[in-house]
Amino acid sequence: MAINWFKYSSPQAFLPLAGRMIPWFSVAALASICVGLYIGFFVAPTDFQQGDSYRIIFVHVPAAWMSMFLYVVMAIWAGLGLGLNARPSFMMAQAIAPTGAMFTFLALLTGAMWGKPTWGAWWVWDARLTSELILLFQYIGIILLRASIDDLRRADRASAVLALVGVVNVPIIYFSVKWWNTLHQGASVTMTESKMATPMVAAMLIMMLGFWMYSFAVTLARMRCVILDRERQPSWSKHSSIHEVVEAR
Amino acid sequence: MQWGSASEFFAMGGYGLYVWVSFGATAVCMVWEVLAVWRRHASAVAESRGES
Numbered sequence: 687m688a689i690n691w692f693k694y695s696s697p698q699a700f701l702p703l704a705g706r707m708i709p710w711f712s713v714a715a716l717a718s719i720c721v722g723l724y725i726g727f728f729v730a731p732t733d734f735q736q737g738d739s740y741r742i743i744f745v746h747v748p749a750a751w752m753s754m755f756l757y758v759v760m761a762i763w764a765g766l767g768l769g770l771n772a773r774p775s776f777m778m779a780q781a782i783a784p785t786g787a788m789f790t791f792l793a794l795l796t797g798a799m800w801g802k803p804t805w806g807a808w809w810v811w812d813a814r815l816t817s818e819l820i821l822l823f824q825y826i827g828i829i830l831l832r833a834s835i836d837d838l839r840r841a842d843r844a845s846a847v848l849a850l851v852g853v854v855n856v857p858i859i860y861f862s863v864k865w866w867n868t869l870h871q872g873a874s875v876t877m878t879e880s881k882m883a884t885p886m887v888a889a890m891l892i893m894m895l896g897f898w899m900y901s902f903a904v905t906l907a908r909m910r911c912v913i914l915d916r917e918r919q920p921s922w923s924k925h926s927s928i929h930e931v932v933e934a935r
Numbered sequence: 936m937q938w939g940s941a942s943e944f945f946a947m948g949g950y951g952l953y954v955w956v957s958f959g960a961t962a963v964c965m966v967w968e969v970l971a972v973w974r975r976h977a978s979a980v981a982e983s984r985g986e987s
Contacts, residue, residue, distance in 0.1 A: 728937075728938075732948060737948045737949065737950060738948035738950050738954060739953055741950075742954055742958075745958055745961045749961065784968070788964050788965075788968055791964070795960055796957040799953040803950055803953050907969075907976060908975070910976055911976050914976070914979035914980065914982075915979055918982060
């Protein structure tokens with residue numbers, strides 16, 4: 687996002703900005719998901735090998751992408767927080783984690799729903815599936831570690847370190863289908879070539895865009911909650927104007 | 936358009952269960968998350984006002 691986060695990193699500036707942006711991202715998310723579903727179910731043809739089960743791709747791939755991408759974004763905010771000692775960066779990382787965990791869970795669930803008809807098994811201990819499952823445990827670990835430390839500064843730092851260390855798993859997930867012989871199929875679409883019919887690719891990319899917009903909207907909304915919740919913590923210096931900002935919205 | 940009827944659409948060529956559980960679970964999770972954040976924001980604003 688082409689936004690100068692430092693300019694808006696103070697809670698007083700962030701709250702109204704987030705309030706203005708969330709509706710736009712929500713509308714964009716809803717519109718692209720509707721278009722994506724329409725193309726995915728009514729324009730894209732039935733796959734000659736997998737029949738209609740392949741349509742799971744329209745939620746599976748966007749969810750899996752978001753699970754990895756949100757982890758990287760969360761780790762970047764965590765790293766910025768550690769490097770600059772910037773509280774808003776830690777708060778962004780905190781706001782992203784639950785959405786990332788949800789998409790990881792959905793990627794695994796929809797993967798199981800696809801694996802059963804395609805491979806005959808809900809689950810196999812394949813490199814792609816196992817590393818994605820580890821990603822879910824990482825998200826849960828980061829959320830629980832934060833929740834288990836009462837001191838906010840310590841919680842910020844500890845969960846940021848855990849998030850940064852865990853980022854090593856993301857390339858492992860991404861390249862697992864190349865590095866190992868996996869049951870999981872390789873990438874159907876890369877930057878240079880596509881193995882799928884045009885409407886299939888279009889539906890998948892539009893759904894991905896929708897999940898992106900959804901993630902922006904919901905993490906910004908959660909960021910607002912995190913700011914307001916922390917504002918009530920005695921450890922955080924009180925800015926009286928934050929109440930006026932909330933009232934003004 | 937490849938669907939002859941609504942029941943054909945919901946059957947998804949025999950894969951209806953897998954397809955609809957996938958899309959249904961995704962929809963439920965996303966809607967639930969939005970509602971959860973919504974409620975959390977409402978209560979955070981309410982408490983913030985109560986203290987000021």
